[in-house]
Amino acid sequence: MLEAQLITELKKQNPFVQKRVYDTFVKRMFRLCVRYVRVEEDAQELLMNGFLKFFRSIEKIEYRGENSVEPYLKKIMVNECLMAIRQKQFSTISIDEIVDNEPIKDFSTYENIDEEEIYALILKLPDGYRTVFNLFAIEGFSHPEIAEKLKISENTSKTQLHKARQILQAELQKRGYDYGAKYR
Known part of the structure; x- marks a missing residue:
């Protein structure tokens, strides 16, 4: 199925297409969530919330070629993780604002x-x-x-x-x- 058709079916809330999208991206999106929150149970919760938001906001997605779904889904997942970090305070970002001048190795x-x-x-x-x-x-x-x-x-x-x-x-x-x- 071409991505344009996929998006059309997602907008119709076709459960079979939703399952297909979920199965296609679940492992990558889970790893993305774990990279941010580290605890697998938290990542699982964020993953589910992210997919729910994705399916509920599918009307906002615009077809921009054959790689339109994953970047939109990824953006939702990253935002979900960042919101969780701020709300649950998974992350404590309190570093001195001193910037080292040591060169960064590649x-x-x-x-x-x-x-x-x-x-x-x-x-x-x-x-x-x-x-x-x-x-x-x-x-x-x-x-x-x-x-x-x-x-x-x-x-x-x-x-x-x-x-x-x-x-x-x-x-x-x-x-x-x-x-x-x-x-x-």
């Missing part, structure tokens, strides 16, 4: 890194660091956008991203992925 120089290992390391980050890292590095938001969404300053966003990267790099080095070894 992860693209690491070779043969297992995605699941990085995913597990991201889940271990402190809540504020993990939230900013997800929004910046994975979702592609800018620091001004993150600051607005989380109601923090841009400098706090930059600091938390920097600290998250430092922690991830240190953990990767402990596991034998040495950034500097490539350049010695």
Whole structure:
């Protein structure tokens, strides 16, 4: 079924198409939720709330080519997670607004890194660091956008991203992925 037809059927609240969409995206959206709240039970609740909001707001979706459904669903899930973080205070974003001047190393120089290992390391980050890292590095938001969404300053966003990267790099080095070894 083409995505234009899929959207039309979703707007008709076709339960078979809703189930198909749910089955197609549930694993990816669950992992997205877990990246933000870490606790699987909380992520499951956010996932269900996100899908409900998605199906209830399907009238707002516009067909913009064959990849229209997933970005809209993903946006709803991210917003659901951020609202939960603010309301339930999963995240305590209270970092000094001091920005380190140490250069940020690029992860693209690491070779043969297992995605699941990085995913597990991201889940271990402190809540504020993990939230900013997800929004910046994975979702592609800018620091001004993150600051607005989380109601923090841009400098706090930059600091938390920097600290998250430092922690991830240190953990990767402990596991034998040495950034500097490539350049010695």
